Amino acid sequence: MASPSLFSSLMKCLQGTLFSRMRVLNGQLSSHLNANQVRHGSILYSAICVERHPVVTSKKSRIEENFSEVLSKIEKENSYLSDHEVRRLKEQRAAKSKQENAEEEPSNIDSETVTALDLEDKWDAEIKSFTPASRITQADDTGDQKSLDRKLDSSLYLLVKQNVAGRDHWVLPQATWEDGETLRQTAERALSSVCGDVSANVLGNAPCAVAKYVPPSEDEEQPIKLFFYKAWHRGGNVNIDKGIASDYVWVTKEEMKDFCHNSYNRHLNKFIFDI
């Protein structure tokens, strides 16, 4: 009953990848791949991986925190005194000597000059009055996977539930290659047709990964080649076109496992890194 998974795990595609990369680079894509399609009869797809990069830096792990503390202590011990610290020390010594010689000299009231300690108090008050924005947003609390505000310290990737070969799968937005366009144009078309308002910059004219599916018997199904492109999200959220895709999510790399097939995930692991 289970239909064969779209992408087999056997990869002997290095030559195939290089061949198609060369063609894409030389811009002879349309004519040559059309000939190939006719000869081999494989369907070409282009998928686009839109990545929203982290907005805030990630928190340090315990080891990293301890180590950075030690390093800053060492740096402080080895450093020279700044102007402010020199001034503070000088005033401390003056105050001490004034205390000891309090009965000998009449104290001058220096109410107009601002001492270093006064400045420090002023700065402390300023820091206390400042509240930085929260790292955990409302979307994090509700767990809204459609929102772009979630998980600000990690990358989010766009997944859509698309109808591929008769069944709905959670995949990166993809489209079939048509005659006369480059694979990159197919990827951009996939994004605009499936997602609408999302604007993204595609990295490079060559795909970053490829997945091949060769069916067991040549007659029943056509072999499939799926080329992946990476893109950086620039703005806009998904305005889904119900005809092509039914749902979308923005997920981190770990959460992707809950949505995609295992075999598809294996291909994604080739170019999506959780760094």
Add this chain to the structure above:
Amino acid sequence: MLLCVLRTTSSALTRTLLVNYTKPMILNNVHRPVCAGCQQQLSARFSSNRSEWHGLWEPVDLKTEPDIPEFESIHINMKGFDYPVLESYAKYVHKSVNTIFQLESDAWPAPAKSSQVKTFHPNSTAVNDKYDLQNYERTVVVEDVPTTTMPILLEFVRKNCPEGVVVFVKEPNPEEEEARYVPDYEVIELQKEKEAIAAGKLRKK
């Protein structure tokens, strides 16, 4: 009367010519005086000869362009107000480009742009705080980047960028390069004088 020193060994043309004028011929950086007739023969013989000792060897399989097209140079421009953070990031990028990506690179700083920020007490012009800020700038130039390596380099630069640093990755712009040079005021003045003289406005005293 001078004798031609070099003799050709080909059978048909073994003869010594006595001429007044000999023109030195340079073979493998050695100057040998040779007469005109022999010289023609020799150059004809040696230019087509691929041997290392008797002529210029030209390799057959020269490629004028690399297989994967390359960007001639890419400027990674980093700006930030926090000096130690910016400096360590620039150093990291420069080192990585040399060691991880194995590309030729060069790096230089640009003069910092200082600015002053004043905060005022509410509803008055009395200065509350005064901050002197400096926007530091570093540029790392990467040369001969293959187009397939470019996306990886971009990802690397972006993922490792610390907070407070703004990065621009772009191709070189000749207008911006002018800002690196200190103008030579003497030269500029002299050029202006020259133009004025040419226009006839300045009369020589």
